[in-house]
Amino acid sequence: MGKEALIEDIRTKLGRAVEAVSDSFGDTVLTVRSDSLRSALAGLRERPFDYAVLLDITCVDFAAGEGRFELVYHLYSLSRNVRLRLKTSVPASDPAAASASGLWKNAGWLEREVFDMFGVRFPGHPDLKRILTYEGFEGHPLRKSYPWRLAQPRIPLKDKL
Amino acid sequence: MSGFDFLTTRLETALGWGRKFSLFHYPFITACCGMEYMSAACAHFDIDRFGAGLTRFSPRQADLLLVVGTVTHKLAPVLKTVYDQMLEPKWVIAFGACAVSGGIYQNYAVVQGIDRIIPVDVYIPGCPPRPETVLDGLMKLQDRIQHQKQDWRWGKKP
Numbered sequence: 001m002g003k004e005a006l007i008e009d010i011r012t013k014l015g016r017a018v019e020a021v022s023d024s025f026g027d028t029v030l031t032v033r034s035d036s037l038r039s040a041l042a043g044l045r046e047r048p049f050d051y052a053v054l055l056d057i058t059c060v061d062f063a064a065g066e067g068r069f070e071l072v073y074h075l076y077s078l079s080r081n082v083r084l085r086l087k088t089s090v091p092a093s094d095p096a097a098a099s100a101s102g103l104w105k106n107a108g109w110l111e112r113e114v115f116d117m118f119g120v121r122f123p124g125h126p127d128l129k130r131i132l133t134y135e136g137f138e139g140h141p142l143r144k145s146y147p148w149r150l151a152q153p154r155i156p157l158k159d160k161l
Numbered sequence: 162m163s164g165f166d167f168l169t170t171r172l173e174t175a176l177g178w179g180r181k182f183s184l185f186h187y188p189f190i191t192a193c194c195g196m197e198y199m200s201a202a203c204a205h206f207d208i209d210r211f212g213a214g215l216t217r218f219s220p221r222q223a224d225l226l227l228v229v230g231t232v233t234h235k236l237a238p239v240l241k242t243v244y245d246q247m248l249e250p251k252w253v254i255a256f257g258a259c260a261v262s263g264g265i266y267q268n269y270a271v272v273q274g275i276d277r278i279i280p281v282d283v284y285i286p287g288c289p290p291r292p293e294t295v296l297d298g299l300m301k302l303q304d305r306i307q308h309q310k311q312d313w314r315w316g317k318k319p
Binding site for chain 2 (some may be wrong): 146153155
């Protein structure tokens, strides 16, 4: 499947969900609407696209005036040896996106990490709780609104001399 | 010892001499500095020459705590527990920039120097420190042990 044919097939399959298609260093980048994220991921998971591997889920906080978070899904197809990056924007006031944990099992932990660092909720996730920070940690440290260098010690620390 | 029938010394000197050449160390390794620790500990640089070759993997059997690498706030209670488990007399070396001061990390996660958690005897700077620096730090600690008053830590530290 050539690149143009692939993009054409994806557009046909996902329909209005696709907002934009671009290219980044040879990999296809797909921007989809957040309300059809789950169906888009499900469509890409199946043949003929066959993106069987979810490599990573990350998030970007566009703080300056935009008021949005951008979720980034990195997909990989073993059978076709191609990668795909899928992006979707969620509002910063109430960031939420449908969970992909039913499609890829590793999405469970990846979504927990995004929740921990950015506070994005994933409705449908079986057990959405913090994964990296400790019990009692308040806030989401990778948000731009998190105070710079604010530490939350678990035990009393001595002050520097 | 032919020609000598007796030897005189002071108890403190003898104790210090014995202690400084039989350091059982516990490596608390969390990050990339561990590679330099391995280099210093293995045959090329060989801390066994200084009597610190016997690595213990339980803090209860160790008297030198080597904190090697970044210590995060998540890990801070663990380090405190490990230190509290060690028996007196005990010493601590902060190995590498992260253990000394937090190093390049100043953010929500990293403790800005392990001396905010436990008392430290010798600081070894570097990112990571060369094995020569480690040996220099070890020799400085030995010097300190040799000259310290017996039981000084019982009196000074809680």
